[in-house]
Amino acid sequence: MIYSVFMPGRVSIFVTCILDQLFPKAGVAMVAVLERLGYDVEFRKEQTCCGQPAFNSGFHDEARAVARHFLDVFDGAEHIVVPSGSCTSMISHHFADIFAGDTKMLQRVHAIEPRVHEFSTFLLNVAQTDDVGARFPQRVTYHDSCHALRELGMKDVPRRLLRKVKDLELIEMDTAEECCGFGGTFSVKFAQISSGMANTKVDSILKTGASHVVSVDSSCLMQLRGTLSRSGHKVETIHLAEVLAAR
Amino acid sequence: MSSAREEIINRVRAAISRKVGDKPAAPPEPLLRIRGYKLDEKIAAFRAALEALSGTVTETHSRAETQSAVKRLLDGRTAVASAHPLLAEQWVTEIEVVQSGLTGADLRNACASAGVGITSAYCLLAETGTIVFRASAEESRLISLLPPVHIAVVSSRRMLGGLDEMLSMIARPVDDSSAMVFITGPSRTGDIEQILVRGVHGPGHVHVVIVHEEDIR
Amino acid sequence: MRENTRQETLDDPKLQLALYTATGRLMDHRKKAIGGGKVPEYQDLRTRAAAVKRHTLDYLDVYLTQFEAAVQANGGKVIWARDGAEAADFILSLAKEKGESLIVKSKSMTSEEIHLNDRLIKHELETVETDLGEYIIQLAGLRPYHIVAPALQMTRYDVSTLFEEKLGIAKDDVIENQTMTARRVLREKFLAAGIGITGANFLVADSGAVVIVENEGNARLSSSAPKIQIAIAGIEKMIPRVRDLGVFLALLGRSATGQALTSYTSILSGPRRKDERDGPEEFYVVLLDAGRTKLLADKEKRESLQCIRCGACLNYCPVYRKVGGHSYPWVYSGPIGKIITPQFQGKEKDPWLPFMSSLCGVCAEVCPVKIDIPKILLALRRESQKSSDDAGAMKWFARLMTRPWLYRLAASFGLGWLGRKDGVWVREVKWPASSGPLKDWLAVRDFPAPPEQSFRDWWEKRRK
Numbered sequence: 044m045i046y047s048v049f050m051p052g053r054v055s056i057f058v059t060c061i062l063d064q065l066f067p068k069a070g071v072a073m074v075a076v077l078e079r080l081g082y083d084v085e086f087r088k089e090q091t092c093c094g095q096p097a098f099n100s101g102f103h104d105e106a107r108a109v110a111r112h113f114l115d116v117f118d119g120a121e122h123i124v125v126p127s128g129s130c131t132s133m134i135s136h137h138f139a140d141i142f143a144g145d146t147k148m149l150q151r152v153h154a155i156e157p158r159v160h161e162f163s164t165f166l167l168n169v170a171q172t173d174d175v176g177a178r179f180p181q182r183v184t185y186h187d188s189c190h191a192l193r194e195l196g197m198k199d200v201p202r203r204l205l206r207k208v209k210d211l212e213l214i215e216m217d218t219a220e221e222c223c224g225f226g227g228t229f230s231v232k233f234a235q236i237s238s239g240m241a242n243t244k245v246d247s248i249l250k251t252g253a254s255h256v257v258s259v260d261s262s263c264l265m266q267l268r269g270t271l272s273r274s275g276h277k278v279e280t281i282h283l284a285e286v287l288a289a290r
Numbered sequence: 291m292s293s294a295r296e297e298i299i300n301r302v303r304a305a306i307s308r309k310v311g312d313k314p315a316a317p318p319e320p321l322l323r324i325r326g327y328k329l330d331e332k333i334a335a336f337r338a339a340l341e342a343l344s345g346t347v348t349e350t351h352s353r354a355e356t357q358s359a360v361k362r363l364l365d366g367r368t369a370v371a372s373a374h375p376l377l378a379e380q381w382v383t384e385i386e387v388v389q390s391g392l393t394g395a396d397l398r399n400a401c402a403s404a405g406v407g408i409t410s411a412y413c414l415l416a417e418t419g420t421i422v423f424r425a426s427a428e429e430s431r432l433i434s435l436l437p438p439v440h441i442a443v444v445s446s447r448r449m450l451g452g453l454d455e456m457l458s459m460i461a462r463p464v465d466d467s468s469a470m471v472f473i474t475g476p477s478r479t480g481d482i483e484q485i486l487v488r489g490v491h492g493p494g495h496v497h498v499v500i501v502h503e504e505d506i507r
Numbered sequence: 508m509r510e511n512t513r514q515e516t517l518d519d520p521k522l523q524l525a526l527y528t529a530t531g532r533l534m535d536h537r538k539k540a541i542g543g544g545k546v547p548e549y550q551d552l553r554t555r556a557a558a559v560k561r562h563t564l565d566y567l568d569v570y571l572t573q574f575e576a577a578v579q580a581n582g583g584k585v586i587w588a589r590d591g592a593e594a595a596d597f598i599l600s601l602a603k604e605k606g607e608s609l610i611v612k613s614k615s616m617t618s619e620e621i622h623l624n625d626r627l628i629k630h631e632l633e634t635v636e637t638d639l640g641e642y643i644i645q646l647a648g649l650r651p652y653h654i655v656a657p658a659l660q661m662t663r664y665d666v667s668t669l670f671e672e673k674l675g676i677a678k679d680d681v682i683e684n685q686t687m688t689a690r691r692v693l694r695e696k697f698l699a700a701g702i703g704i705t706g707a708n709f710l711v712a713d714s715g716a717v718v719i720v721e722n723e724g725n726a727r728l729s730s731s732a733p734k735i736q737i738a739i740a741g742i743e744k745m746i747p748r749v750r751d752l753g754v755f756l757a758l759l760g761r762s763a764t765g766q767a768l769t770s771y772t773s774i775l776s777g778p779r780r781k782d783e784r785d786g787p788e789e790f791y792v793v794l795l796d797a798g799r800t801k802l803l804a805d806k807e808k809r810e811s812l813q814c815i816r817c818g819a820c821l822n823y824c825p826v827y828r829k830v831g832g833h834s835y836p837w838v839y840s841g842p843i844g845k846i847i848t849p850q851f852q853g854k855e856k857d858p859w860l861p862f863m864s865s866l867c868g869v870c871a872e873v874c875p876v877k878i879d880i881p882k883i884l885l886a887l888r889r890e891s892q893k894s895s896d897d898a899g900a901m902k903w904f905a906r907l908m909t910r911p912w913l914y915r916l917a918a919s920f921g922l923g924w925l926g927r928k929d930g931v932w933v934r935e936v937k938w939p940a941s942s943g944p945l946k947d948w949l950a951v952r953d954f955p956a957p958p959e960q961s962f963r964d965w966w967e968k969r970r971k
Contacts, residue, residue: 057523058962060908064918065955067962091908097901101888105905112909125804156834174850206800222825226865228897231947235517237949239829243527259686269952294582295587298742298796302568302779314566320750321555322549334561339767343881371785393784398732402698418768423697430784431731435724453768454753462749463775464581464714468786469731472772477724479686481640481658482666483525484532490639491693492724 051081051170054121057159058111058263060092062282063205066261069282073126073162076177076287080170089116095133099227102165106141114138114151115272122169123159126284128191128259133286136194161191162203163259173203174267179289180210183281186244186267187220188260190257195208200282201259214251218244242272248278256280314391321503322454331498332416332449339419343475343490345496349446356380356443360408363441363497364388367405370397370437372426374410380501382408382443397430407433407493411444417452418474421498425469434473440493442473445503508647508669511660513646513834524832524899529659533822536765538814539875546761550891556754557877560813563712563745564803564925570712571794577715582778589622590797594739598623598704598795599630600741607632607701611693611733613636613719613726615706616816617741619651620851623704633694634704637725639689643950652832654839655763657817660831668776685885693725703729703787707740708790708815709755710785716776717792720759722769731774735959736787740773742797743812749774755815758875762817798851808883811847813876820870820880826863838861841868846883853888856896861887931956 054077058070077084094109115133117123125131135156142148167171185205191197205213224240226231231237244267248256256278258264264280271278303309327335337347348363350356362384371377371390383390388408392400401407412424421442425431434440453472456463463470477492479490488494511808516522541549553763556569575585588594600607610632612618624645627634636645640657644650647669651657658666666685667678671761674692680686705726705821717738719726730736746755752774760766778784790885803809821841832840836857837848860883870880892898905916925936936945960968 060914063962064922065957067958067960067965070962075967077606086963087585088963089911091911092915094908099885099886099888100862100897100901101892101895102538102897102901102905103889103892104617105901108905109908138585141818161947189865193872194870208971217681220869222869223868224825226867229862229946231944232859234674234864234951235514235945236826236829237865239517240825241952247733264956266952269932269948272953275933275949294589296795297589298587298800299568299571302571303744303795305564305800306567307568308568313568315562317751318555318558320748320753321548321551322750322753332521337712368772380736397784398698400682401693403540410844419540420768423766425779425783425786427782430786431727435727435731438860462714463774464716464782466780467779468581468775468779468783468790470774471727472769474770474772474806476770476772478722478857479639480532480670480722481638481656482661482682483687484529484656484659485682488681490686490690490723490725491637491697491728 052121053083053085053086054122054124055087055116055117055132057090057125058086058141059125059127061265062126062261065265066282069126069261069284070266071123072284074280076166076175076284077124078112078252079175080172083109087116093106093130093133095130096227098133098137110138110141111148114155114187117155121158122165123155125159126161126179126259127261128161128195128197129262130190130282131159131166132194136160155187161259163204164195164197166204167200174207175204175287177287177289178209179286181254182212182214183255183257183286184214184216184248185219186223186258186263187255188258188263189222189260192220204283204287205257209241211286215230215286216241216247216251223263225262230266235289237266238270241266245270245276249276255276257283259283267288301339317408322458324455325451327416327451329446331429331447333446334453335416336414339417340475340498343419345419345498346476347373348497348499349502350499351502352446353379353381353506354500356501357382359499360441360443361378361385365408367439368406369378369406369408370400371408372410372429372433374500376410376445377408377443378444380436396430398437401432401436403405404437406439406441407435407437408443409434411442411448412470413448413450414444415450415456416454421471421473421496422456423471424463424467426467431469435492438489439495439497441497441499443499443501445501447503449500487493510833511829511831514833515956516831517829522831525660525662527828529656530828533656533764533818536919537819537822540761540765540767551725552754553875554756555726555877557813559746559754560876561810563747564743564809564812565811567742567803568717570747571742574710574715574745577713578792579715579776583715583777583792584949586706586791587794588793588795588797591623591626593665594621594793595623595626598627598737599632601791602632602702604736605701605750607735609696609700610702610704611635611696611700611729612636612673612704612803613706613721613729615639615704615739616651616654617706617739617795618704618836621795623739625697633904635693637693637697638723639686642689642693650833650841652839653818653821653842654816654843660842697728697732700733702735702737703733704737705729707738707744708759709752710740710744711747711749711774712745716749717773718970719775720756720769721771721829727771727773730773731786734751734787735789736835737774737791737793739793739795743796743800759815759817760817761960762873763877786845805850807886808846808850810878811850811883814843815876817875819873819875823869823873825867825869826865830873831968842880845884846887848878849887853892855894858891861891907929918961925957926958927959929958
């Protein structure tokens with residue numbers, strides 16, 4: 044087992060609003076993995092959301108207000124670890140968009156960008172480990188969430204971690220890179236299209252014979268599990284952090 | 291000068307905030323990917339590319355060989371040939387069923403009824419299996435287009451590596467010619483169910499005869 | 508035939524299969540042509556293509572006038588059209604002057620955009636589409652379903668019925684036979700027509716050349732057989748030099764159909780020269796504005812004009828693959844249609860359009876000229892916020908998310924009301940949640956019952 048070669052320090056976690064309220068187990072699992080690696084984990088209680096729903100709907104004033112709150116809350120944090128590709132990308136890529144032209148705010152944004160890490164990328168790049176000593180005796184398939192894949196470019200990162208999990212069998216689905224159809228408000232504004240996309244994905248998940256679909260974004264997993272559940276399928280969805288916390 | 295012209299150009303200038311007489315920046319350098327090949331490598335690549343598109347390639351080393359290769363490809367069908375000198379040199383125009391030297395309406399009618407069109411080519415592009423046609427006094431547009439079969443008889447000296455090599459050699463292919471066409475395999479369509487069908491409007495069969503002129507003296 | 512609505516498309520399993528299969532084939536072709544290191548310089552080519560397009564747009568007036576002078580030097584003529592009506596008027600008056608009544612047309616999205624056929628046919632000019640897909644949809648009276656494959660939604664059985672009805676031939680489900688029928692019918696038209704209208708994939712400024720990329724040969728025929736050739740193109744189709752084709756042709760065929768080069772690429776520059784054996788006697792290029800200069804002025808979205816119409820973004824788009832081409836309001840469908848339709852047709856007309864996207868970003872990933880389509884969608888959403896129904900909700904969202912106590916309170920009460928239970932997925936919720944967005948969510952999928960405790964509750968208990 045290769046543990047971190049660095050002295051683990053303090054990390055601040057950003058437990059996204061959807062994890063906080065609907066999927067706390069993923070947050071708990073992330074804490075477990077980080078602590079297992081020796082990190083001193085802090086949770087700043089004033090945290091809420093990254094502002095992405097407003098940004099994606101075109102409401103920059105509202106997104107800016109929420110982003111400013113985020114920047115205030117995480118002021119001075121050395122590492123901010125986020126169990127979501129989508130929220131990470133909002134902070135590290137799109138905060139700069141919403142504050143375009145505001146030099147003072149941009150300075151704060153650019154200062155925080157390198158300190159924000161998607162959880163699995165943090166394990167590989169900062170904690171420098173791909174083996175956290177997990178055991179998960181299941182056949183799983185991995186869903187590439189769009190923002191993790193295309194904005195953060197993390198095709199390989201979660202798979203490297205999964206390959207080191209004991210007794211885990213990773214089977215790729217043929218549409219791993221295709222969108223699950225969640226898309227924030229898209230999922231309710233265009234529910235029929237969103238559902239069609241989810242069903243395409245579900246078909247390819249079922250073909251793998253996997254018992255679990257793993258992802259780094261709980262929103263995708265909510266969309267997929269909701270669809271699987273509606274059609275009576277037993278396949279579970281699980282956040283990567285939960286797989287890595289299992290032993 | 292029409293007012294539409296003035297207005298559109300003025301709208302463009304306003305849109306990009308440019309004044310008349312402002313010197314434009316130079317465009318980015320063209321990106322041309324040119325690889326060095328030996329002749330046999332080029333011919334092998336050409337053959338592989340064209341055969342993958344269901345075309346055929348025959349190599350010949352003498353006039354008699356060229357003539358019999360074309361005869362075999364004609365398989366008894368009537369043909370119309372262009373005025374390219376290589377076709378006469380290689381005895382192609384002497385084949386009984388081959389009409390040549392036509393112009394105007396005669397040429398057009400012959401192309402519309404012939405079973406095969408025979409041309410040479412401005413050059414060949416190895417990487418893609420492409421026949422480069424250039425409209426001229428010697429080559430007509432319709433011969434490689436109207437008949438259901440196209441045979442191109444081309445000297446091996448005309449074999450280039452690829453499109454980018456050709457573009458690097460001639461900056462303006464349109465000088466002295468109204469049309470240059472890259473012909474890469476047969477006419478095809480996938481418009482019904484994305485199922486490939488050949489020969490929809492142009493030739494469904496493309497054959498290239500490469501004449502090793504270096505062997506003929 | 509009539510168009511299917513979005514819901515009909517989603518509900519029709521046969522159409523879903525046809526759509527999924529056809530776009531899937533096009534995706535596979537592209538993957539085979541680009542993937543696995545087939546084109547090691549692929550990313551450099553994209554970068555260069557985007558840079559050349561950007562540069563050309565930045566100096567478009569220079570290139571337009573250079574192009575015009577070069578066309579004239581080649582013996583051709585440039586016609587400037589502010590809108591579709593001016594383009595059609597020119598063609599009508601030319602046909603009248605020359606006494607021509609039959610026009611053959613090769614595929615041109617630009618002409619679809621200005622409804623050229625309708626305008627010409629209204630004046631009793633027989634205008635025949637000759638690309639197989641375009642011919643089929645012209646017979647069916649439909650608009651193109653896809654930028655590259657206009658009849659993508661139609662099966663061989665649809666075509667069989669259509670040909671029986673419109674051409675009076677016996678039913679025949681064999682695609683090869685259907686194709687040969689079109690060849691036979693259209694060949695007569697090619698040989699009889701006095702005017703050929705083509706589009707243009709590129710306009711080359713340094714040569715006054717029109718470049719047409721195709722597979723069937725109908726564009727070659729349209730530009731070679733009739734006495735008069737008219738090419739119609741938007742002003743954004745310009746590139747500076749013939750040498751730039753190295754980059755663009757390497758990308759276009761591969762992105763569209765997975766071909767290194769399509770069957771035919773024609774570089775056409777003027778009427779036949781003095782000693783040439785055949786070719787048109789007259790050559791016109793119609794340069795169309797029709798909204799392009801307006802978009803050019805919009806710096807944030809100008810890059811929409813870089814599009815080379817390869818259709819890759821449609822093939823890869825998971826939304827397009829579900830709803831098909833006729834669920835978009837204009838002739839341009841898919842992601843590119845979503846960003847240019849509001850800009851050309853007005854943003855007020857279909858305000859929902861930029862929202863019909865999950866912002867997955869695959870369109871930008873496959874775009875050969877690097878148009879950042881999601882970024883432009885977001886910009887369009889931003890511009891539509893005044894008319895948006897979400898304004899109220901977003902105000903509340905910001906209030907909630909900037910006041911942690913309020914956020915906790917709302918979550919605790921709101922989710923508490925739904926009923927907390929670990930690991931359960933529900934199909935219905937209590938009023939008033941049942942009338943909000945959750946109603947639309949639950950229409951198609953289940954929702955997780957809120958867990959017994961939130962993460963922050965857990966964290967606080969753990970600290971104690």
